[in-house]
Amino acid sequence: MLDFIARRLVAIIPVLTVVAVLVFLMLRLTPGDPAAVIAGDNATSDQINDIREKLGLNEPIWTQFAIWIGNILQGNFGESFFFKKTVAELIAQRIEPTLALAMCTLIFAVCVSVPLGVLAAYRQGSVLDRIVMAFCVMGFSVPGFVIGYCLIYVFAIELGWLPVQGYIRIGVNFWQFLERMVLPSLTLSVGFIALISRITRASVLEVLNEDYIRTARAKGLSSRVVLMRHALRNAAVPILTVIGLGVAILIGGAVVTESVFGLPGLGRLTVEAVLSRDFPTIQTVILMFSVVYVVVNLLIDISYTVFDPRIRY
Amino acid sequence: MSEAKKPVLEVRNLSVTLPKGADREFAVDKVSFTVNPGEIVCLVGESGSGKSVIAFTVMGLLAKALKPSSGEILLQGENILAASEGRLRELRCTRMSMIFQEPMTALNPVMTCGEQIDEVLNTHTSLDAAQRKAKIIAILDRVKLPEPERIYASYPHQLSGGQRQRIMIAMALVLDPVLLIADEPTTALDVTTQAEILKLIAELQATEGTGVLFITHDFGVVAEIAHRVAVLRWGGLVEMGPTEQILSRPEHAYTKMLISSVPSIHPVHRGARKEGITVLRTEKLGKVYSGKSFFQKARVVKAAVDVDLDIRKGETLGIVGESGSGKSTVARCIARLIDPTDGKVFLGDTEIATMPAGKLRPHRRKVQIVFQDPYRSMNPRITVGEFIIEGPMNFGLKRDEAMARARKLMETVRLDPNSLDRYPHQFSGGQRQRICIARALAMEPELLIADEAVSALDVSVQKQVLELLDEIRQRLNLAVLFITHDLRVAAQICDYVAVMSKGRVVEYGSAEQVFGAPRDDYTKALFAAAPGRHWEFGKFATA
Structure with missing residues (x-):
């Protein structure tokens, strides 16, 4: 088991190397000059060149890469071109809203979608099943920003129950923090709920055909016990897998959702950094997202052993 | 008939309808039979004869597409077909139990065997945890599982097929039901394990006076275990009688055909070995599977060792x-x-x-x-x-x-x-x-x-x-x-x-x-x- 975790952690290194090279190259090889953005519209080409020199952008591309990697290995993620802060400070400042949004979405989505999927499977072909399936199709196909604006229109503008946008730190006022989390989490969780409830339904349906479900019924157990104790736990592995993969959706969705609801999180930081060609910030944020993704999926793999005693690493 | 000899199970005129579009109208067609206390009744038939459908109907576990359309099933006089789902749940495992064909898949892989038997006691009795555990250990001992304590804490995948079937039998009999339904319980097992399981079922059934409805396609098993036999074909009862009578004096042509199809265990005389060209010859053929892992000790399984064979034209x-x-x-x-x-395989003269x-x-x-x-x-x-x-x-x-x-x-x-x-x-x-x-x-x-x-x-x-x-x-x-x-x-x-x-x-x-x-x-x-x-x-x- 420890051996397995160690090997998986070591495997992060090549993943990060590939991500680092790709991000670095893509940023340098696409048009757009950060120096020109910083200098503004009226700058002369000499001024721009000065700025390039100062940012180190006139060095050959491999030298730039070597300097960047060297700094990272020393724990220095560089200084933002634009915000006049180190990237580390910037991320520390922006991480809370994103973390809060991701957590709220995850908890909400799992709490809603797993029971929904189980019920849909148990009552296969019923009206409930059809409603859930229809919702899944909708959840997959409607883009996040559309859902976001619809929710804002109904709950914030027409009904006036919740604030339109903004963020209050969790430490400042918990209640107001929660109020401002409801709509963004709802928006972000729609796609996630669609995905998880679909896979839960499919997975539980498959398990319900297993012989041990028949055995459980032959023991005289109630439907609830058969479903929750025997079916769901056996169906857990695919569900967990999809939740792990879904973290990618969360990260992607955070970019859009934070913009719609004006949350000062990492998603919006990414958008701002891309628009202003803030290379060090973009690179670091993306590297961080890949680490999160790999680690979350490692945790998911480890959690399999809790649900299924046959899985041993 | 005395009170004690009242049948535990009476199936009267039972019909089960197949869904539209099936190859025939009834899965089970007007079948009647009884199972008495202490008696093993075998339902024999080929695939599609409806024998398993009857078993599942008795347990109330039929697939939704199948519907009993007429008749009665009386368990100690109580009509099961008229019972509510709640009543059926009360009866399962307390008065009627079932064991299945595939011991490999019939147990929940993510629960220990002990937990799975404990569920039965927890659902149907008011015993406390210690009493339940004692009862489970006792029944594990009775089905002759070694080290009951260890088995109690084991997961199904840690046990062999025969052991798993013993767990199923323990689970089915822990509350001393009057009726045990066994649906091809030994078909998936090796012949030596099969013999042990058959012996175990017969023993337990005889001491407790349990009525057994035993479903099989194998006349060898019938000869071994049955008191009475019912032969089924296409959902209908062909004939029924004491084992000896059915096996040696069957009346119906179908039963005769079925029984004569059973291959004899005595080989036919083939005459002396003819001179012929050797088509295939193996020399010390071997196959070793080894699961190599970087940190763990390599697991080695010798699947074949020093196999010498030859076949002539x-x-x-x-x-x-x-x-x-x-x-x-x-x-x-x-x-x-x-x-x-390892070793060599010669196909003709080619290695x-x-x-x-x-x-x-x-x-x-x-x-x-x-x-x-x-x-x-x-x-x-x-x-x-x-x-x-x-x-x-x-x-x-x-x-x-x-x-x-x-x-x-x-x-x-x-x-x-x-x-x-x-x-x-x-x-x-x-x-x-x-x-x-x-x-x-x-x-x-x-x-x-x-x-x-x-x-x-x-x-x-x-x-x-x-x-x-x-x-x-x-x-x-x-x-x-x-x-x-x-x-x-x-x-x-x-x-x-x-x-x-x-x-x-x-x-x-x-x-x-x-x-x-x-x-x-x-x-x-x-x-x-x-x-x-x-x-x-x-x-x-x-x-």
Whole structure:
């Protein structure tokens, strides 16, 4: 088991190397000059060149890469071109809203979608099943920003129950923090709920055909016990897998959702950094997202052993 | 009839309707029978006879598509068909219990065996945790599981098939039900394990006076365990009576046909060994599986060790053994579907065990296999004709020539040549197995390997396929390697028999010699475990 975790952690290194090279190259090889953005519209080409020199952008591309990697290995993620802060400070400042949004979405989505999927499977072909399936199709196909604006229109503008946008730190006022989390989490969780409830339904349906479900019924157990104790736990592995993969959706969705609801999180930081060609910030944020993704999926793999005693690493 | 002798189960005029579009209207058609306390009643029939449907109807576990349409099922006088779902739940495991065919999948893989039995007690009794545990340990002991404490905490995958079936029996009998329904409980088990489980069921049932409804397709098992037998066909009851009467003086033609189809355990006399060319010879053939891991100690499994066999033209060599004995490994090594790790395989004069895959290709044609499951060894999306000609065309035969060969082969296996453009699902299991044989023959092989090729078939169909195989062997002077776990089948079709156990050939000789006077202890144990070995099936007393 420890051996397995160690090997998986070591495997992060090549993943990060590939991500680092790709991000670095893509940023340098696409048009757009950060120096020109910083200098503004009226700058002369000499001024721009000065700025390039100062940012180190006139060095050959491999030298730039070597300097960047060297700094990272020393724990220095560089200084933002634009915000006049180190990237580390910037991320520390922006991480809370994103973390809060991701957590709220995850908890909400799992709490809603797993029971929904189980019920849909148990009552296969019923009206409930059809409603859930229809919702899944909708959840997959409607883009996040559309859902976001619809929710804002109904709950914030027409009904006036919740604030339109903004963020209050969790430490400042918990209640107001929660109020401002409801709509963004709802928006972000729609796609996630669609995905998880679909896979839960499919997975539980498959398990319900297993012989041990028949055995459980032959023991005289109630439907609830058969479903929750025997079916769901056996169906857990695919569900967990999809939740792990879904973290990618969360990260992607955070970019859009934070913009719609004006949350000062990492998603919006990414958008701002891309628009202003803030290379060090973009690179670091993306590297961080890949680490999160790999680690979350490692945790998911480890959690399999809790649900299924046959899985041993 | 005294009070004590009142039947535990009375099925009266039971009919179960099949959904529209099925091949017949009723899954079960006006069936009536009784099970008395302390009695084992066997329901016998081929696949589709409705025997399992009856069992599931009694338990109230029928699939939703099936509906009991008439009749009554009385469990100690209480009509189960009229009982509510809640009442049925109360009855399950307290008064009627069921054990199933597949012990490998019938237990929940993510709960310990103890927990799974505990659920029964927790649901149906008000015992506290300590009392429940004591009761479970006691029943585990009664079904003769070693170290009950350890078994209690084990997960199903840590136990063998036989042990799992004991867990199922313990679970079913822990609350002393009056009726036990056993649905092919030993079919998936090895013959020696089967003998132990049958003995266990009979013992427990006799001491507690439990009525048993035992479902099986195997007349050997019937002869071994049943007090009374009911023969079913197409959902209807053909005839019913005491075991001795049904087996030796059946009245109905169908019962007679069914019983005479059971292969005899005494081998047929094949005469002296003919001089012939050796088609296949193995020399110290071995296969070792080793699971290598960087940090862990390598796990080594010796699936086959020092296997020496030879088959001559026109001869059938049987490899007999239980699961895990290595018989299929040997077959696959010979066909080079897997690579042997030791020894040599001579196909004619060519050594193929170590031949690189590229050079092997021309030799592939010479060895053909017919697999166990005719339902899964055919691609459902291509026609039978394409299925047969694919191999020959791969070896350069023109399409129309290959098709002509396929038509001829369909006749050889006694199927209509005009059905070559049909798809596999339009054929029955026996027909599919014939098609698989035709496919193998289309390659004009020198050696035909039949890997449990008749094990999935009903006895009457099995008999026909066996006869067909033997006829083809004679006509084409073919060498056949016949892999089976079924001693009766081996006795009927093999000239020579090799008995395998734990990867080694423990006894090897002519069928008459091995069956008539086995020398090895393992072989003897195997024969002793064969169900119904004292019964000569099909020798009916004249009425």
